Amino acid sequence: MTAPAFAPPALTPATAELYDFRRPHHLSRDRQRTLEAMYERLVRSLEQWLVGRLRGQVELGLTRVDVCSFGEFAQQLPLPCAAYAFEILNTGGQQGVVDVGHDFAYLLVDRFFGGAGAPSSMERALSPIERLTVRILVERLLTLLAETWKEHVPLDLALKSFESMPEMVRIATREEPVLVARIAVAAGPRMSSITLCLPAIVLDRFLASREQQRVVLAAGTDLERQAKRELAEKALRATLVEVAARLPAFEVPLRQLMQLGVGSVLSTGVPTTAPLHVSLADKERYVGAPGRVGSKLAVRITDLSPKP
Numbered sequence: 001m002t003a004p005a006f007a008p009p010a011l012t013p014a015t016a017e018l019y020d021f022r023r024p025h026h027l028s029r030d031r032q033r034t035l036e037a038m039y040e041r042l043v044r045s046l047e048q049w050l051v052g053r054l055r056g057q058v059e060l061g062l063t064r065v066d067v068c069s070f071g072e073f074a075q076q077l078p079l080p081c082a083a084y085a086f087e088i089l090n091t092g093g094q095q096g097v098v099d100v101g102h103d104f105a106y107l108l109v110d111r112f113f114g115g116a117g118a119p120s121s122m123e124r125a126l127s128p129i130e131r132l133t134v135r136i137l138v139e140r141l142l143t144l145l146a147e148t149w150k151e152h153v154p155l156d157l158a159l160k161s162f163e164s165m166p167e168m169v170r171i172a173t174r175e176e177p178v179l180v181a182r183i184a185v186a187a188g189p190r191m192s193s194i195t196l197c198l199p200a201i202v203l204d205r206f207l208a209s210r211e212q213q214r215v216v217l218a219a220g221t222d223l224e225r226q227a228k229r230e231l232a233e234k235a236l237r238a239t240l241v242e243v244a245a246r247l248p249a250f251e252v253p254l255r256q257l258m259q260l261g262v263g264s265v266l267s268t269g270v271p272t273t274a275p276l277h278v279s280l281a282d283k284e285r286y287v288g289a290p291g292r293v294g295s296k297l298a299v300r301i302t303d304l305s306p307k308p
Helices: 029-054 070-075 102-112 128-149 222-237 254-258
Strands: 059-069 083-088 095-100 157-163 177-187 190-199 243-246 276-280 283-293 296-304
Touching: 029 059, 029 102, 029 128, 029 177, 059 070, 070 177, 070 190, 083 128, 095 102, 095 128, 102 128, 102 177, 102 190, 128 157, 128 190, 276 296
Parallel strands: none
Antiparallel strands: 059 177, 083 095, 083 157, 095 190, 177 190, 243 276, 276 283, 283 296
């Protein structure tokens, strides 16, 4: 099959993209290539399924897969939109979105009801019957999406609701990162798109590199979150932290230092009741007093360090 005419143009030196240092993109090159290969297979499978049902030439092409904030994704939704929200089961209520381009949605309605001509694209939201018709495509797409991710992150997806107003699509906070895949659709002279949005927190185990992987407490059921919390607390309590207790600084003449030898005793001039400076990982945190527990020397914490 020849390359579709809707392939995205190459970026020119004049093209600039906004970069938010508070939410840096954490996709490594290896992850990016893997994602593109995964979604390319999804696009090819969906294209074969559509050709047999629309009785006409349909070409799909993966435009881009990237990570952005949900607010940025919501801003790009058209008005009206055809956004189908779905729940990712067993993740504590996490949700995703499939947005079907307006022109393509009306083409689906026309073809599924037996039309063969060039359907008109009306500037209105889909009617209840039209939503059910486009839902056939969305259900197939969710099946392919689960199959695409099953080797990396098992996803159990269930359609939940439909929204035609972008501001009513509220599956996450505006700052939360999401993985967005954009698919271009060419059906004859018509150009449209399909957009898939998944919460990055559900895919965090795959998206993050080994150095960036972390325990995610937000995803999962209540029991899973409790188990993860207990595991994190157990690991935290077992962590070793270097603790040092030091006497206050004192001065010694260089002449006295030059006379020191093995067995010499150095007088500090610091009284035994002087407070100790207690440091954690080379950072002074507390003020303490010397003591003893059984046969072992000890430090009793008496106050916080006056240093910031």
